[in-house]
Amino acid sequence: MNIKDGILLMLASLVFGWAVSSTNQTKPTPHLDTPIVVIKQDTIHSVKGKNALFIGDSHTAADYGWQHQLCKKTQMRYLNTAVGGKQTGWMLEVAKLNINSGYDYCFIYGGANDMAGNRPPIKSVKNIQKIVNMCLAKQVKPIVITGFDPLTCVAVGNRTAYKEYPKRYARFQKMLIDSIKGATVLKTHCISRTDCGDFLCHMTGSGHRKMSEFIISACRFKKY
Secondary structure, X not given: OOHHHHHHHHHHHHHHHHHHHHHXXXXXXXXXXXXXXXXOOOOOEOOOXXXXXXXXXXXXXXXXXXXXHHHHHHXXXXXXXXXXXXXXXXHHHHHHHHOOOOOOEEEEEOOHHHHHOOOOHHHHHHHHHHHHHHHHHOOOEEEEEOOOXXXXXXXXXXXXXXXXXXXXXXXXXXXXXXXXXXXXXXXXOOOOHHHEOOOOOOEOHHHHHHHHHHHHHHHOEOOO
């Protein structure tokens, strides 16, 4: 082979080798220290031994009501200050006397009596916000409960005095959801008319049970 033929053969080899390598390229293997993205699952919170404060009216006042069942199932300790017939202005005064840093949670469930008494929803919402602010100042986690769906659970019938109550209570609940700041607001429309013991939907045993289970699930509390 002469020098010219040798040069041509070398050039052909180089071209052929480049073509093969370019068609057989694979994706580079990542380094072992490449970060791996892990999608975190929702956490179940153990509140065993935590302290809870309940502020409300008759819907929270039953001895073995939803608040008792919630704490029994999660093993929280609690103080229930709820009294039947009370409005959010009274609840605000109770909050001033009872909210302190010794509590981990404060459950706030009120407004039905304000709405039944033809009070402007905005004033009642402001009272709830003030209670929430007190909780935050003491590093207590506030959880606001809207209550049952008044449009389906309240049965005023021909009781003229309560004619506007369901709609007013529904507006109040929507305002809680839309405007309360710094709290977990739970839309607890989890019971039906058959879980109500009277036309104003004071809950029967099944209603209290459903309410407690809904709140536990919504808050991701661990049950024991």
